[in-house]
Amino acid sequence: xxxxxxxxxxxxxxxxxxxxxxxxxxxxxxxxxxxxxxxxxxxxxxxxxxxxxxxxxxxxxxxxxxxxxxxxxxxxxxxxxxxxxxxxxxxxxxxxxxxxxxxxxxxxxxxxxxxxxxxxxxxxxxxxxxxxxxxxxxxxxxxxxxxxxxxxxxxxxxxxxxxxxxxxxxxxxxxxxxxxxxxxxxxxxxxxxxxxxxxxxxxxxxxxxxxxxxxxxxxxxxxxxxxxxxxxxxxxxxxxxxxxxxxxxxxxxxxxxxxxxxxxxxxxxxxxxxxxxxxxx
Amino acid sequence: xxxxxxxxxxxxxxxxxxxxxxxxxxxxxxxxxxxxxxxxxxxxxxxxxxxxxxxxxxxxxxxxxxxxxxxxxxxxxxxxxxxxxxxxxxxxxxxxxxxxxxxxxxxxxxxxxxxxxxxxxxxxxxxxxxxxxxxxxxxxxxxxxxxxxxxxxxxxxxxxxxxxxxxxxxxxxxxxxxxxxxxx
Ligand code: SF4
Numbered sequence: 001x002x003x004x005x006x007x008x009x010x011x012x013x014x015x016x017x018x019x020x021x022x023x024x025x026x027x028x029x030x031x032x033x034x035x036x037x038x039x040x041x042x043x044x045x046x047x048x049x050x051x052x053x054x055x056x057x058x059x060x061x062x063x064x065x066x067x068x069x070x071x072x073x074x075x076x077x078x079x080x081x082x083x084x085x086x087x088x089x090x091x092x093x094x095x096x097x098x099x100x101x102x103x104x105x106x107x108x109x110x111x112x113x114x115x116x117x118x119x120x121x122x123x124x125x126x127x128x129x130x131x132x133x134x135x136x137x138x139x140x141x142x143x144x145x146x147x148x149x150x151x152x153x154x155x156x157x158x159x160x161x162x163x164x165x166x167x168x169x170x171x172x173x174x175x176x177x178x179x180x181x182x183x184x185x186x187x188x189x190x191x192x193x194x195x196x197x198x199x200x201x202x203x204x205x206x207x208x209x210x211x212x213x214x215x216x217x218x219x220x221x222x223x224x225x226x227x228x229x230x231x232x233x234x235x236x237x238x239x240x241x242x243x244x245x246x247x248x249x250x251x252x253x254x255x256x257x258x259x260x261x262x263x264x265x266x267x268x269x270x271x272x273x274x275x276x277x278x279x280x281x
Numbered sequence: 282x283x284x285x286x287x288x289x290x291x292x293x294x295x296x297x298x299x300x301x302x303x304x305x306x307x308x309x310x311x312x313x314x315x316x317x318x319x320x321x322x323x324x325x326x327x328x329x330x331x332x333x334x335x336x337x338x339x340x341x342x343x344x345x346x347x348x349x350x351x352x353x354x355x356x357x358x359x360x361x362x363x364x365x366x367x368x369x370x371x372x373x374x375x376x377x378x379x380x381x382x383x384x385x386x387x388x389x390x391x392x393x394x395x396x397x398x399x400x401x402x403x404x405x406x407x408x409x410x411x412x413x414x415x416x417x418x419x420x421x422x423x424x425x426x427x428x429x430x431x432x433x434x435x436x437x438x439x440x441x442x443x444x445x446x447x448x449x450x451x452x453x454x455x456x457x458x459x460x461x462x463x464x465x
Contacts, residue, residue, distance in 0.1 A: 041462060043444070047406050050442075054412035064347045064357040067410040067430075105356055107347040107430050118317075120429060149362045149384070149407060181455055182362050182385035184407035236463030240384070240406050242444070243458030273408045 002079075002137040004281055006087025009139065012279050013074065013096025013127075016143040018104045020277040021069050023059040027211040028188075028249065028274050035186065035246040044244025048186075051239070051272055062104075066273040069106035070145030072097045072127040075206065079136035094125040109148070130202065139281040142209050150183035150271040156201065159263040168193060168265050169228065175267040176232050176248070181241020184271035188212060189232065189251045192266040194258035203254035204268035209276050212250035225251045249274075286440075289380070290338030293399035296379045299445050301452035305403065306440040311340045311382065313434040315361060318425050319369035326372045333424035334433060337377030342405075344382075345430035346414075355417035355436070359410030360384040363402070367391050374398045382443055386455060396451050403443035404454075416441040 029052070036048035058065035074093055084092075101108055101124040110125065111118040134140075155175045159167045172191060179187075192204030215222035228251040238244025249272065258264060285299065289309035299305070312334060314322070325332055343363050347356035363383030370381070371394045379400050384407040395402065405413055419437040426432050447453045 041458070043458065044462075050406045050409045050412060054406075054409040057415070058357070058411040061411070063350065063353075063411050063414070065411055066408045067345060067347050067357040067359050068361070069347060069357075105348045105350050107345060107356075109345075109430075122429070147408075152362070180386055180459075181404075181407075182364070184384065231465060234463065234465035236459040236461065236465075238459060238462055240404065241459065242404070242446075242454055243460075243462050245462055271408055 001081055001083040003083050003085050004139060006084055006089060006092040008281060009084070009089065010092040010096040010099070012141055012281055013093050013143065014100040016141065016277040016279055017072060017097060017100035017106070017145060020143055020145055020275040021064045021104060021106055022062050024055040024065055025211070025274070025276065027213050028272065029055060031212050031249045032186070032272065035249065039239065039244050039246050041238055041242070041244035043242045044239040044246060047239035047242060048246065064106055065275070066147060067107055068109065068147040068149060069101065070147045070275070071110060072124055073144045073146050073205065074127050074129045075142040075209065076129060076131050077134045077140040078131060079138045080133050081137035082139055090129065093127050093129055097125050097127045098123040140278070141281070142276060142278040144209060144276040147271055147273060150187060150269045153179035153183040154266070154268045156197065156264070156266045158197070159265055161261070161263050163263060165224065168263070169231070171265055172228055172267055173231055173235070176269070177235055179269060180237055183269045184273070185237055185241055186239055186246045186249045186272050188270040188274045189228070189248050190268040190270060191251065191253040192268070193253060193255045193264070195256035195264060197264060199256050200264040200266040201268070203256055204266040207252035207254040208268060208270045208274065209278070210252045212274070216253055221253050221255060225253050289340050291379050292338065293379065296399050296401050297449045299401050299448055301445050301448045301454050301457070303445040305443050305445060307340065307443060308439050308441070311342045311436045311438055311441065312336070312423070313342050313344050313436060315343055315345050315431045316365050317428050317431045318433050319366050319373070321425060323369045323372050326376065332376065336373065338379055339377070340380035340382060341373065341378055342382040342436065346434070347430070349420065353414070355414045355420050357410035358414050358417060360405040360407055363387055370394065374400050387447060392447060392451050392453070395447065395449060399449050401445055401449055402447040404446040405443050413441065
């Protein structure tokens with residue numbers, strides 16, 4: 001067994017949340033620059049320039065690129081030969097979030113209960129942790145602070161198998177169209193197809209960890225991603241919803257085995273502040 | 282592109298001169314308010330009690346900034362989604378709010394009340410929070426400090442960048458602009 005101290009996990013979580021909030025991924029930045037050049041709408045061009053300038057300021061000055069520094073979502077792939085010592089695994093993650101949000105001057109946006117008092121927990125915990133046990137002796141951690149302007153525009157639909165690819169396409173386009181300017185376009189569209197209700201949502205979220213310049217390994221899904229991106233960019237919504245040909249930067253699909261009677265689809269929308277960071281311990 | 286400089290507070294006549302599509306640079310005072318603060322304000326209005334701020338002629342910005350770093354006036358401060366404030370907006374307009382700054386769609390009811398009362402809806406670029414923060418020179422908390430980021434702040438701004446999305450006649454960029462680029 002390889003021993004890993006809980007404190008080390010805490011430190012990595014903290015560092016990843018700070019990095020994710022200050023520094024936009026090069027994949028997103030390069031894509032924004034490319035799309036800024038191609039954008040036909042003058043307002044759209046100006047909006048993209050503002051976003052690029054914003055992202056440069058944020059990483060240079062180490063301030064949050066967006067004031068909604070998100071709900072702390074953590075994906076952990078825990079090697080089964082790892083033994084976590086000197087502390088509690090879940091507490092280590094929460095402590096890492098706490099320290100990042102406090103020391104990084106990030107906004108605390110979590111309420112402890114959704115319906116009655118909605119009292120802020122004041123330290124942005126608890127994190128949402130998705131844990132998977134995998135072979136090996138490493139811990140792979142990916143974090144994504146998820147803004148809710150875009151999370152709120154996400155949708156789920158249990159389609160019929162007979163609805164097929166056209167049904168899925170229609171549902172995705174309809175979701176993006178209804179969202180309009182609200183999720184801060186240009187967006188990244190995360191799609192989960194298959195599984196069960198919660199599995200489809202989970203893989204949709206997970207798809208948002210993928211670079212915007214990387215396509216699905218399965219050619220058929222890769223092609224579907226490209227077709228969807230093309231269709232979405234024909235909607236005209238444009239940067240900030242003020243018109244243009246850049247509504248989405250990428251469509252990322254993940255799929256899973258599903259039941260003979262079902263075709264679940266989740267559309268998890270992410271804004272241009274598509275923040276994620278990864279590390280391996 | 283037409284750039285208009287405006288100074289707050291404003292009169293209804295001045296607000297009626299602004300047209301959808303105008304790029305504006307706002308200087309003066311802007312108040313902040315999000316869901317929780319709006320709820321409290323509207324509760325007071327319904328009970329006919331006095332508000333902690335005189336909103337006559339003022340602008341309200343839907344924002345919950347990050348905490349400011351030592352030495353900075355403001356933390357990151359981009360707009361939040363405006364439609365969450367729609368249920369509270371009509372009474373706020375009646376209280377004299379002349380400008381609202383946010384991002385995203387507004388309800389028909391809000392647009393009708395804007396036409397009637399003479400008010401404008403500005404868009405700031407969502408997710409341009411670090412850039413927008415540069416135009417905020419001083420920040421004070423004026424009410425509901427217990428709400429943290431959601432407290433009502435008074436921002437002193439210089440050349441705060443925004444675009445008139447819906448003007449006081451109801452012209453709406455979200456309706457007119459995407460259509461021009463739609464090819465599906
Ligand atoms: S949707 Fe994204 S970019 Fe827009 S305000 Fe929320 S976190 Fe920021």
